[in-house]
Amino acid sequence: xxxxxxxxxxxxxxxxxxxxxxxxxxxxxxxxxxxxxxxxxxxxxxxxxxxxxxxxxxxxxxxxxxxxxxxxxxxxxxxxxxxxxxxxxxxxxxxxxxxxxxxxxxxxxxxxxxxxxxxxxxxxxxxxxxxxxxxxxxxxxxxxxxxxxxxxxxxxxxxxxxxxxxxxxxxxxxxxxxxxxxxxxxxxxxxxxxxxxxxxxxxxxxxxxxxxxxxxxxxxxxxxxxxxxxxxxxxxxxxxxxxxxxxxxxxxxxxxxxxxxxxxxxxxxxxxxxxxxxxxxxxxxxxxxxxxxxxxxxxxxxxxxxxxxxxxxxxxxxxxxxxxxxxxxxxxxxxxxxxxxxxxxxxxxxxxxxxxxxxxxxxxxxxxxxxxxxxxxxxxxx
Numbered sequence: 001x002x003x004x005x006x007x008x009x010x011x012x013x014x015x016x017x018x019x020x021x022x023x024x025x026x027x028x029x030x031x032x033x034x035x036x037x038x039x040x041x042x043x044x045x046x047x048x049x050x051x052x053x054x055x056x057x058x059x060x061x062x063x064x065x066x067x068x069x070x071x072x073x074x075x076x077x078x079x080x081x082x083x084x085x086x087x088x089x090x091x092x093x094x095x096x097x098x099x100x101x102x103x104x105x106x107x108x109x110x111x112x113x114x115x116x117x118x119x120x121x122x123x124x125x126x127x128x129x130x131x132x133x134x135x136x137x138x139x140x141x142x143x144x145x146x147x148x149x150x151x152x153x154x155x156x157x158x159x160x161x162x163x164x165x166x167x168x169x170x171x172x173x174x175x176x177x178x179x180x181x182x183x184x185x186x187x188x189x190x191x192x193x194x195x196x197x198x199x200x201x202x203x204x205x206x207x208x209x210x211x212x213x214x215x216x217x218x219x220x221x222x223x224x225x226x227x228x229x230x231x232x233x234x235x236x237x238x239x240x241x242x243x244x245x246x247x248x249x250x251x252x253x254x255x256x257x258x259x260x261x262x263x264x265x266x267x268x269x270x271x272x273x274x275x276x277x278x279x280x281x282x283x284x285x286x287x288x289x290x291x292x293x294x295x296x297x298x299x300x301x302x303x304x305x306x307x308x309x310x311x312x313x314x315x316x317x318x319x320x321x322x323x324x325x326x327x328x329x330x331x332x333x334x335x336x337x338x339x340x341x342x343x344x345x346x347x348x349x350x351x352x353x354x355x356x357x358x359x360x361x362x363x364x365x366x367x368x369x370x371x372x373x374x375x376x377x378x379x380x381x382x
Contacts, residue, residue, distance in 0.1 A: 003045065003046045003047070003289045003290050004033065004043035004044065004045060004046060005043060005044050005045075005046055005049055006035075006041070006043060006044075007021060007041065007042065007044070010030075010044045010049050013049055013053055014049065014052055014053060014056065021044070024048075024052065025044075029048065029052065030044055030045065030048045030049065030052070031044070031045040031048055031086070032044050032045075033045075046289055047087070047289045050289075077214055077219070077222065079213070079214065079358070079361060080092060080361070081112055081211055081213075081354065081357050081358065081361060082096075082112075082211040082212065082213050082354070083213055084213060084287055087288050087289070087290050087291075087293065088293060089208075089212065089293070089294065091108060091111055091112060091210070091211060092111055092112065092114075094111070096207065096208055096210075096294070097208075097293055097294075097297055099111075099207055100203075100204045100207040100208050100297060101204075103203075103207050104183045104184075104185065104203055104206075104207070105121070105167075105183065105184050105185065105203070105206040105207060105210060105349075105350055105353060106118065106119045106120060106121060106183050106184070107119075107207075108207050108210045108211075108353060109121075109163075109164075109167070109210075109353045109357075112210065112211060112353060112354060112357040113156075113160055113163065113353075113356070113357050113360065114156075115160050116157065119160070119164055120164060121164055121167050121168040121171060121183070121184050122168065122180070122181070123164060123165045123168035123169065124168070124172075124178045125140075125168070125169050125172050132172075132173060132174055132175035132191075132339075132345070133173075133174065133175075133339075133341045133345065134174075134243060134341060134344060134345070134348070136173040136174075137170050137173035137174055137239070137345075137348065138236065138239065138240065139173075140169050140170070140173050141166070141170070141232050141233075141235060141236040141239065142236060144166070144169075144230075144232035145229075145230055145232040145233035145236050148229075148230025148231060148232045148233055149230055150228040150229070150230060151225055151228060151229065151230065151231055151234065151359065151360075151363055152228040152363065156360060156363075159231060159356075159360050160360075162231050163231060163353075163356040163360070166231065166232055166235055166352065166356065167184075167349065167352050167353060167356070168184075170348065170349050170352050171184050171187065171188070171349045174188075174341075174345030174346075174348065174349055175188065175191045175192070175339065175342075175345060176188045176190075176191055176349070177190045177191040183203070184206065184349065185199055185200075185202040185203035185206055186199050186203075188202050188345075188346065189202055192336075192338050192339065192342065194336060194338075198336055200301075201298065201301050201302060201332065202346065204297060204298060204301060205298055205328075205329065205332070205346055205350070206346060206349070206350040207350075208294040208297065208298070208325070209294075209325070209346065209347050209350035209351055210350050210351065210353045210354050211351070211353070211354025211357065211358075212351075212354070214358075215242075215247065216241050216244075216247055217238040217239065217241040217242040217247060217248065217351065217355060218238065218354065218355060218358045219241075220237045220238050220240075220241040221234045221235065221237055221238030221241075221355045221356075221358050221359050221362075222358050222359065222362040222369060223237070223369045224237040224238075224359070225358070225359040225360075225362040225363060226362055226365065226367065226368045226369040227368055231356065231359060234355070234356075234359040235352055235355055235356055235359070238351075238352075238355035238358075238359075239348055239351075239352065239355070242347070242348060242351060242355075243344070243348075248344065248347045248348060248351060249344050249347075250281060250282065250326040251282075251326040251329040251330045251333075251343035251344065251347070252343070252344065253281035253282070253326070254281045254282040254326045254327055254329075254330035255330045255333065255334075255340075255343070256281075257269070257280065257281050257282065258308060258311075258330055258331075258334055261307055261308065261311045262307055262308075262334075265307075266307060266310045266311035266314055267314070269311070270311065270314050270315055270318065274318060274319070280315055280319070280321075281326065282323060282324055282326040282327035282330065283315055283316070283319060283321040283322065283323055283324065283327065284319075284321035284322065284324065285322075285324045285325075288322075288324070290322075291322030291323075292322065292323070292324040292325050294324075294325045294328070295322070295323050295324050295325045295327060295328040296322075298325070298328035298329075298332065299323065299327075299328050299331070302331075302332065302335060303335075304331040304334070304335055305331075305334055305335055308331050308334060308335075312327065312331075326343075329343040329346065329347065330343055
């Protein structure tokens with residue numbers, strides 16, 4: 001579907017008259033632009049229309065609102081950390097794309113944590129990881145969670161210090177080499193024997209992955225934080241949720257798709273998937289109808305291999321869907337021959353900054369997050 005709709009299309013989607021559309025525009029609920037083919041007409045942003053449709057469908061019933069809080073497109077938890085506006089991601093009001101041009105993950109942690117002093121991930125663990133990866137990372141967190149102190153009743157500055165240690169240990173568990181004074185992206189580049197321009201690509205990716213508003217992993221971390229769990233336990237709750245193939249490990253699904261492309265050719269793979277109506281992982285994003293800006297930034301910084309480039313171009317042409325961040329990460333792994341789990345390692349290490357920020361922010365709410373179940377089983381017998 002086009003990202004811009006005509007008046008007739010909007011009226012049909014919302015079941016309203018043109019006067020109502022004008023009112024939505026005047027109140028800032030619906031963005032309009034001049035139709036480039038007819039200056040007398042206007043086009044209306046699909047993202048805004050879709051949001052109005054969902055709110056209208058939800059209605060005012062308590063059950064519907066409660067269910068949509070968990071399963072709908074707009075969970076309702078106040079946050080000052082990140083948000084989306086007109087297809088762009090913002091960290092505390094600053095455009096994440098702009099921040100990614102020169103910032104480091106340490107800079108973003110300082111911003112998201114609202115830290116009083118610059119953040120450093122210079123902590124060096126004594127544990128050697130024979131096989132870096134998610135098993136090592138989750139094991140480190142689990143050990144620390146078992147002996148961790150509750151987040152409640154502790155100053156934010158103390159939690160910031162603990163969070164720095166956690167992110168540093170995660171980076172090492174995923175393979176980053178300790179280099180005194182070096183930011184995390186340089187330490188990953190050293191571990192993977194990559195030159196400076198690839199290190200810069202890793203830096204950009206890590207900044208863009210640091211947070212993404214109230215994702216399922218952020219929600220899981222917030223639930224754990226609301227119970228008073230330790231910071232490593234809260235982070236572990238978030239990262240295990242992140243590891244799902246329909247969340248932070250979506251790049252793994254893309255990698256499997258790329259393997260098919262490299263083995264069978266892009267034409268064969270695209271034709272088979274599209275003729276069978278099979279979903280192609282990594283294309284389209286419900287938050288970014290005009291394309292994932294994070295992916296666009298990364299794909300401008302390097303040229304994927306020829307086979308992958310042809311595959312991306314053909315899928316985009318045939319489906320109209322743009323590649324998202326998972327395509328960019330998986331393409332980067334193929335291009336620079338990074339370790340198999342490198343995409344998830346980068347994602348998890350970077351997002352640990354956002355997850356800990358959500359944990360700490362949740363402490364401002366002195367209430368346990370406890371959704372209610374809506375019983376749909378057998379009739380109760382009294």
